Amino acid sequence: MPSRISCAIVDDEPLARRKLRDLLAGIEGAEIVGEAADGLSAVRLLSEHRPELVFLDIRIPELSGFAVLERLDYSPQVIFTTAFDQFAVPAFDVDAVDYLLKPFSASRLRIAFARAVEEIRKNDRSGAVQQSASVGDRLFVRANGQLVAISISSIERIDGSDDYSSVHANGRTYLVSRRLSYFEATLRAAGFLRVHRSHIVNRNQLKGMRTRGGGGLELHLASGAVVKVSRSRAAALRAALESSPQIDAQEDDEPLRRAKGKDGRSRLAADHR
Numbered sequence: 001m002p003s004r005i006s007c008a009i010v011d012d013e014p015l016a017r018r019k020l021r022d023l024l025a026g027i028e029g030a031e032i033v034g035e036a037a038d039g040l041s042a043v044r045l046l047s048e049h050r051p052e053l054v055f056l057d058i059r060i061p062e063l064s065g066f067a068v069l070e071r072l073d074y075s076p077q078v079i080f081t082t083a084f085d086q087f088a089v090p091a092f093d094v095d096a097v098d099y100l101l102k103p104f105s106a107s108r109l110r111i112a113f114a115r116a117v118e119e120i121r122k123n124d125r126s127g128a129v130q131q132s133a134s135v136g137d138r139l140f141v142r143a144n145g146q147l148v149a150i151s152i153s154s155i156e157r158i159d160g161s162d163d164y165s166s167v168h169a170n171g172r173t174y175l176v177s178r179r180l181s182y183f184e185a186t187l188r189a190a191g192f193l194r195v196h197r198s199h200i201v202n203r204n205q206l207k208g209m210r211t212r213g214g215g216g217l218e219l220h221l222a223s224g225a226v227v228k229v230s231r232s233r234a235a236a237l238r239a240a241l242e243s244s245p246q247i248d249a250q251e252d253d254e255p256l257r258r259a260k261g262k263d264g265r266s267r268l269a270a271d272h273r
Contacts, residue, residue: 004031005117006051010042010068011035011081012060016102020055020081023109030113039063043071051076053097053116058082077116088140088149111185137190141167141174148174152190156205156221158183160198171223195219195237196230209241 007030011017017035024030033049036042039062046054046068054076058065065080078095083102097119098112139150155169160180167174167183184194191203201219208220209229217229217238229237 005029005053005113005120006031006033006049007053007055008033008042008045008049008051008076009035009055010037010039010045010060010065011055011057012037013057016057016081020109023106024113026106027110027113029117037061039065039068042068046072046076050074052120053077053079053113055079055081058084077119079112079116088138111182115182139167141176150174152187153202153204155187155192155202156223157202157225157227158187158192158200160200168223168225193237193240195227195233199227201227203241206241209238211238 007024009017009020009024009032011020014037017037021032021035024032033051034045036045037060039060041062042056042060043063056065056068056078058080059082060068063071065082069078075095077097079098079100080096081100081102081104085099085101088099097116100108100112137152139152139155141148141150150167150169155167157168158180159166159168160183163177163179165176165178165180165183167176180194180198180200183192183200187200187202192200193203194200201221205222206219207222210218210220212218216231217234219227219229221227
């Protein structure tokens with residue numbers, strides 16, 4: 001990984017540029033080489049300094065963010081920063097690293113920057129391109145050469161193995177080149193829980209949990225899938241779920257936990273063994 005990542009900011013709003021500049025000042029490795037307030041100035045700036053990473057607004061004077069990229073003779077990593085979510089699909093069609101909807105937080109920016117660094121590493125090694133990104137309430141993944149938008153609420157679980165993750169949603173599985181740690185950080189606020197070094201689950205897809213021998217725990221999901229919880233996470237997870245209105249609190253020796261249905265009645269997630 002390069003010790004410093006050269007960055008450029010392209011935005012027609014002075015306050016937006018200042019905020020982004022201040023946020024980047026708190027990220028180790030980010031080095032701003034220039035700023036531009038319109039499309040033509042952006043082309044000149046990027047062509048001269050050739051930064052590795054560009055924070056690019058889409059609706060800017062003279063040329064749009066997309067038109068700026070078309071005029072470059074090289075391909076920097078791009079993080080779009082905009083107040084409009086309707087450009088998400090064309091943004092990922094040009095292989096954007098991420099798509100930040102204004103206003104975005106410092107933590108969200110850190111995640112995007114880390115992804116950009118990851119892409120720069122990959123390109124240094126093999127020229128690989130990014131495979132997924134989240135925008136608002138959707139996750140975008142590439143499947144069979146097409147960009148697919150998946151509602152985050154429909155994702156049941158994500159399984160990880162080394163540099164790849166399998167996203168399970170709507171009865172399908174999508175293999176993407178993202179580590180599980182990325183999804184853990186990105187989807188935590190949407191109610192996703194890391195339950196094992198290889199598994200993340202959507203707590204809104206949880207139907208019940210069963211205590212296993214020796215204090216172990218397994219989760220029963222809406223599709224019928226069963227996910228084992230690591231022993232190191234079992235106690236904390238059990239406490240978190242039992243304190244949730246979604247899960248009935250049961251005696252410690254009760255082998256099966258029950259999840260409430262929409263009508264408020266308890267339903268067994270699996271039969272007693």
